[in-house]
Amino acid sequence: MNDAGFSAGRVLRGPVVSFLNDPGEGDSPEPGSLLHLQDGAIWLVDGRIQAIGDYAEVAPRLPAGIEMVDYAGKLMMPGFIDSHVHYVQLDIMASYGRQLLDWLNEYTFPEECRFAERAHAENVAEAFLDEQLRVGTTTAQVFCTSHPVSVDTFFAAARRRGLRMLAGKVLMDRHAPAALTDSGERDSERLIGDWHGKDRLGYTLTPRFAPTSTPAQLDTVGGILRTAPDLHLQTHLSENKGEIDWVAELFPDCRDYLGVYERYGLVGPRSTFAHGIHLDQPMRNRLAAAGANIAFCPTSNLFLGSGLFDRLACRDAGLNTTLASDVGGGTDLSGLATLKAAYQVGQLLGQPLTAWQGFYRLTLGNARALHLDTHIGSLRQGKEADIVVLDPAATPLLARRSARTRNLAEQLFALMMLGDDRSVYATWANGECVHQRDAASTP
Numbered sequence: 001m002n003d004a005g006f007s008a009g010r011v012l013r014g015p016v017v018s019f020l021n022d023p024g025e026g027d028s029p030e031p032g033s034l035l036h037l038q039d040g041a042i043w044l045v046d047g048r049i050q051a052i053g054d055y056a057e058v059a060p061r062l063p064a065g066i067e068m069v070d071y072a073g074k075l076m077m078p079g080f081i082d083s084h085v086h087y088v089q090l091d092i093m094a095s096y097g098r099q100l101l102d103w104l105n106e107y108t109f110p111e112e113c114r115f116a117e118r119a120h121a122e123n124v125a126e127a128f129l130d131e132q133l134r135v136g137t138t139t140a141q142v143f144c145t146s147h148p149v150s151v152d153t154f155f156a157a158a159r160r161r162g163l164r165m166l167a168g169k170v171l172m173d174r175h176a177p178a179a180l181t182d183s184g185e186r187d188s189e190r191l192i193g194d195w196h197g198k199d200r201l202g203y204t205l206t207p208r209f210a211p212t213s214t215p216a217q218l219d220t221v222g223g224i225l226r227t228a229p230d231l232h233l234q235t236h237l238s239e240n241k242g243e244i245d246w247v248a249e250l251f252p253d254c255r256d257y258l259g260v261y262e263r264y265g266l267v268g269p270r271s272t273f274a275h276g277i278h279l280d281q282p283m284r285n286r287l288a289a290a291g292a293n294i295a296f297c298p299t300s301n302l303f304l305g306s307g308l309f310d311r312l313a314c315r316d317a318g319l320n321t322t323l324a325s326d327v328g329g330g331t332d333l334s335g336l337a338t339l340k341a342a343y344q345v346g347q348l349l350g351q352p353l354t355a356w357q358g359f360y361r362l363t364l365g366n367a368r369a370l371h372l373d374t375h376i377g378s379l380r381q382g383k384e385a386d387i388v389v390l391d392p393a394a395t396p397l398l399a400r401r402s403a404r405t406r407n408l409a410e411q412l413f414a415l416m417m418l419g420d421d422r423s424v425y426a427t428w429a430n431g432e433c434v435h436q437r438d439a440a441s442t443p
């Protein structure tokens with residue numbers, strides 16, 4: 001905001017819910033962890049939150065005639081964050097009847113081969129981002145394929161829309177079709193140079209998982225990370241018993257699956273390990289000590305039959321858990337659907353997820369674990385203006401249920417269990433409305 005370029009911005013008025021800290025596991029949020037405004041105002045200027053507070057308190061500071069958007073009866077929250085998703089698997093969601101390793105060979109690898117073509121990559125990238133915004137997700141950490149063009153097209157599409165996104169080229173140099181394997185070093189360096197830190201984009205080093213990389217490739221990734229510690233890293237860990245046995249055969253001198261990633265320097269504070277279902281407590285402790293996070297992907301874990309994620313064992317270890325869709329193994333891009341499945345998995349383990357903890361994880365919790373919380377994850381002055389506007393009366397059924405709720409906890413829980421894409425009334429990113437549910441048509 002300089003004098004020449006000053007714009008008054010606009011104000012979103014309505015109920016606001018934003019976490020300021022971890023609300024804990026109790027029925028009530030920890031004191032000071034929640035901002036809840038019944039009649040709030042969020043003043044957006046140049047993509048950021050210029051001011052936020054009760055409308056009555058903010059109103060006297062607003063420029064005369066400023067544009068006002070009325071969200072009475074809705075609920076404004078920070079844009080949702082998805083810590084692990086494969087945009088290139090959008091079109092193989094809901095492919096029948098396989099567990100992880102067969103799933104990869106039968107569905108994933110043939111589909112990923114199509115991303116050598118720019119036109120296909122562009123088509124899927126746009127469709128994926130449309131869908132993400134339709135479900136209120138404004139930031140994701142994304143697997144592309146091994147084709148550099150799959151990364152270029154994704155970042156270009158995200159940048160045009162003003163989104164904060166993390167993504168990277170998949171690295172595989174064995175145990176996958178020849179069309180998907182390469183050393184990947186030079187391409188990764190070129191992509192990092194072209195995209196990392198450009199506007200709101202960040203690069204994530206992306207070895208698929210230990211079985212599809214040789215020790216030499218993992219060593220190269222560790223080398224890149226050592227020289228550029230502000231990069232993120234994403235991979236998979238301990239999702240499926242067959243996968244774990246295979247890793248033990250391929251890396252017989254590593255102490256366990258996590259030990260492979262440790263050996264090559266891939267376990268750090270910006271590392272996300274998807275799944276982590278079959279871990280023992282010492283492994284959780286080692287991940288926690290490194291500051292890494294596990295991406296809990298409940299719809300994927302149920303769909304692929306991988307197992308039940310022990311969220312509280314991670315919490316006991318002080319290990320960050322993020323929430324993720326893992327589409328296309330996951331069955332829904334929606335953060336609300338992810339929360340619903342996370343609750344159901346928790347029920348089977350006797351560790352139900354409160355709405356407070358769920359929505360915290362989907363917003364500030366994910367932002368903190370991904371080291372993005374200086375920018376996003378909470379609605380506070382100076383933060384980037386990524387906002388989801390939820391509609392507690394989106395469907396006749398939800399309207400009936402919401403009418404019965406007696407407090408915010410019940411309202412949030414009803415949204416988490418009964419909500420879906422129709423519950424997302426609008427999505428804002430970088431201070432602009434990027435999705436409007438009731439818009440007549442998209443341009």
Ligand SMILES: [Zn+2]
Pocket residue numbers: 084085086236274326329
């Ligand atoms: Zn995955």
